Amino acid sequence: MMLTVTLRHAFPGFQLDASFQAPAGLTALFGHSGSGKTTVVNAVAGLLRPQSGRVTVGDMVLTDSDAGVFLPPHRRGIGYVFQEARLFPHLNVRQNLLYGHWFTGRGQQADLSRVVEMLGIGHMLSRRPAALSGGERQRVALGRAILCHPRLLLMDEPLAALDQARKDEILPYLERLRDHAGLPILYVSHSPAEVARLATTVVLMDKGRVSAAGPVAAMLSDPAVAPLFGMAETxxxxxxxxxxxxxxxxxxxxxxxxxxxxxxxxxxxxxxxxxxxxxxxxxxxxxxxxxxxxxxxxxxxxxxxxxxxxxxxxxxxxxxxxxxxxxxxxxxxxxxxxxxxxxxxxxxxxxxxxxxxxxxxx
Structure with missing residues (x-):
């Protein structure tokens, strides 16, 4: 399944004009702060209505300004994982995981068991979020997003709020998700190390525009592109x-x-x-x-x-x-x-x- 994005939107002092495709696997949106990464993700999620653009996932049209199509967020079938896990503190892990399922009506016990095993969270199902580490909370947030059975998964710097030990804890689970979820993942990052480890495709953002895009190995070894990650990280x-x-x-x-x-x-x-x-x-x-x-x-x-x-x-x-x-x-x-x-x-x-x-x- 392919995510296709074309967006144009003007803010005071900033112009977004970005087009790219994200195939199945993990597509990293990489760029410095203020380059437009989160704006793109919010437009794909339906949290921002672009002045002009078209967004499709497979054969489903999410946004088409020419045709007057703009699906509201709850009809897009998208899972969104933020920097903070944003779990419901009054629900335990199992209840948080099943929250999206209650509203979509899709999925069954086998899905819960599969996701729990993939994310290694079976031992914490009865705990409340306050009893979890930062990495554990993010794994639960991932599971909740997956159990909504999304067409697309959006992740806005999900490791940014974690220390290195917690990042090291959750990275293997992101790899499993990339390799086994079978859906496009749009992943916002400004960390070259995360991009190198996780991405299958890289989209470089600079001042609201896509400066380069392609498979991760080709992008990171391209002398014209590599310095954009910083010479120390090339x-x-x-x-x-x-x-x-x-x-x-x-x-x-x-x-x-x-x-x-x-x-x-x-x-x-x-x-x-x-x-x-x-x-x-x-x-x-x-x-x-x-x-x-x-x-x-x-x-x-x-x-x-x-x-x-x-x-x-x-x-x-x-x-x-x-x-x-x-x-x-x-x-x-x-x-x-x-x-x-x-x-x-x-x-x-x-x-x-x-x-x-x-x-x-x-």
């Missing part, structure tokens, strides 16, 4: 699969470019992962390096080079995936780098950014 996403747990405490991963070794990852052999490698943590060598401690050396080829503040962003083709490396212009000249030159990307095991190892789809 990096690429690699897909990998756990091939073995080594006796010395390392996990061997298989990628299209060859094996990678990371500190032990607590997941079974065969698990698919996505890894975020920061460009500042990738060195380039023109010959196989010797006598170094780095375990991860990947043969690659220079795909292209882009001048950026303070140096050069080099995109490397490694198998069927891309890696970014940020080096100085002097280093690029000394190495004689140009498109097509064979090189070696040298990674440290610790160069995988914390908190961005996530289970990938498939």
């Amino acid at each position: 990096g690429a996403v690699l897909t990998a699969r756990i091939e073995a747990q080594e006796p010395d405490g390392l996990t061997r991963l298989l990628t299209s470019a060859g094996p990678l070794f990371l500190p032990r990852i607590a997941a079974p052999v065969g698990t698919g992962l996505r890894l975020r490698i920061l460009a500042q943590d990738v060195m380039i060598a023109t010959a196989p390096p010797r006598g170094i401690s780095a375990l991860n050396v990947i043969p690659a080829q220079v795909h292209d080079m882009t001048a950026v503040p303070g140096g050069v962003l080099v995109r490397l083709q490694a198998g069927d995936q891309m890696i970014l490396s940020r080096i100085t212009a002097r280093s690029a000249d000394v190495l004689g780098l140009s498109p097509g030159v064979p090189v070696y990307a040298v990674l440290k095991a610790v160069s995988v950014a914390p908190g961005t190892i996530g289970v990938s789809r498939g």
